[in-house]
Amino acid sequence: MRVGYARVSSRHQADSEALDQQIARLERAGATKILYDIESGRNDGRKNFNAIINLAKTGVATEIIVTRLDRLGRNTISIHRTIETFQKLKVKLTILDSPLGDTNSAFGWLTINNIAGLAEFESRLLSERVSHGTAYYRSNLKYFGFALFGYTKDENSKLIPHPENWAIAKELISQFYTNSFGSISRWLAVTHNIKMYPSSLRNWLHNPALRGHTFYKLKSGDVERHYNTHEAIITEADYQDLAKITAHTNKKDPAKFKPHILAGIFKCGTCNAAMTKTKAGKMFQCSQYTKFGKAGCSNGKVIAKSIVKAEVIKVLVDYAEEVLSEGRKRTQEPAIENEVLVTLKHQLQTLESLPSNHAIDLAIIDLKQQIKNHEKHSEVRDFTVEEDFLMLKSFSHADFWESISDTTFKVVCLRFLKVVTFNGARDISVFLNDNSLAYNSLP
Structure with a gap:
């Protein structure tokens, strides 16, 4: 069987008729079966490329037809290995644009080397151009690809x-x-x-x-x-x-079901399974007990949503009072600059004191960018701390808890709590996040 093989590197090339043109030429050359890949020639794991190798090994293919040698690949070693495989299997290789004749002859070997080397050279050249282009994009903070929904791109991308x-x-x-x-x-x-x-x-x-x-x-x-x-x-x-909220979003229509006020963080103290809603959302029970009874979990007790809510509110109010009290003591203390930022600035000062050369100049540019990024990251974190601090101030007001919806209550809990466990009866344990507000981070 005469098998044709075509390849283009990208979907854009496939859509621009480049692939269709190869296939048409292979058909005119007498190929009875044509396989193609839309993938880089540097990748030896191409599905249909390996398929034609298997067709040759099983004796199904007696001749392989390609339009150009670089359709087989863009790597000199890989191309030589493929041609050697065809030669050992006595499978004829026909290259429409470069008839090689006897590939075992010295002239054939030289021709293959030149064409394969040129194909790899073009591939490496393209890779370098892409690399330079992406480096330019990064240095100018341009956005790659299509603009995210809600945005568009300006003339500077x-x-x-x-x-x-x-x-x-x-x-x-x-x-x-x-x-x-x-x-x-x-x-x-x-x-x-x-x-x-x-x-x-x-x-x-x-x-x-x-x-x-x-x-x-x-x-x-x-x-x-x-x-x-x-x-x-x-x-x-x-x-x-x-x-956090979307990690535990109910797949059902939320318009018909009340939200779980502690989604993802309310656990059974016996088996660590999730505490699920029951009794129209007014009670909670271990999900393993609900499914399998005592075979699933020995903790079959239920607890009212109102009791859970009251206990969580008590813990959050106590925590807010403790944090705010400690914060007032520290308002006069000078801020301690981030140790990483201090180290980066010290390294920058050291490099700037050295005689200038290309390597040092590049290192200085890189350090300045790291310092800028670190300062921006610190600004984002400081803003979050300030926002949490203002939220804690409202916890001591009774009307705050009475006015918020179950959805807002869930948001507050996911922000400050790590896990809430129910051990039976009214035994509830509430654990704060490890990354909850540290006293020395308060304004």
């Missing part, structure tokens, strides 16, 4: 508010507090005629660009972070709340 979608994006954020990703997706399609799958909404919410930051993932796997590079749709503190 930086994110700016979209004239129409910005308000919708703000409205979308408010939906996350009470709705599931599925119901929000339906709401967006019906209300604004915008289609976003639930998975796309989740990725959108967790994109740092939504919080005003520009992050770049490097080839090494590290992430280069730049803070406050553009206007944010959501604050860092609100994002932290929503990240």
Whole structure:
């Protein structure tokens, strides 16, 4: 069988008829079966490339036809290995643009080397151009790819508010507090005629660009972070709340079901399973006992939502009074600068005192960027601490707890509590977050 193989590197090339042209030429050359890949030639794991190798090894393919040698790959060693495989299997290789004749001859070997070397050279050259281009993008804080929903790009490829979608994006954020990703997706399609799958909404919410930051993932796997590079749709503190809330969002329609006031953090003290709602949401019971009875958990007791709420409020009020009291004692103390920031500034001073050369200049630029990023990160954290501090001030007012909804109560609990456990009877334990406000962080 005469088997044709075609390849393009990207979907854009496939859509621009480059792939169709290769296939048409292979058909005219007499190929009875044609396989193709849309993938880089530097990748030896291409599905259909390996398929033609298997067809040759099993004796199904007697001739392999390609339009150019670099369709087989962009790596000299890989191309030689493929050709050697075909030669050992006595499978004929036909290259339409470069008839090689006897590939075992010295002239054939030289020709293959030259063409394969040129293919790898072009690939390396393209990789360098892309690398220089991405480095330029990062140095100028440009945004890669399509603009995030709610944003558009200016003439410098930086994110700016979209004239129409910005308000919708703000409205979308408010939906996350009470709705599931599925119901929000339906709401967006019906209300604004915008289609976003639930998975796309989740990725959108967790994109740092939504919080005003520009992050770049490097080839090494590290992430280069730049803070406050553009206007944010959501604050860092609100994002932290929503990240916790949406991790435990009820998949059912929230309009028909009351929210769980301690979603994800209310556990059974016996088996550590989640405490689930029962009795129309007025009581809580161990989910394992609800499913399997005593075979699932020995703690079959129920506890009223009102009792749980009262105990949690008591702990939060006591915590607020303790933190506020300690905070007042420390208002006159000088702020201690972050140790990491001090170290970076010391390193910068040392480098600036040395004689200038190219390597030192690059290191100075890198350190200045690290200091800038660290200062921006500290500003975000300070703002969050200040916001939490103001929230704690309201805890001692009885009308605060009476006025807030169950959804708001859940947000407050997820922000300050790590876990709440029920051990039976009225035995409830409430544990604060490890990263709750530290006294020395208060204003």
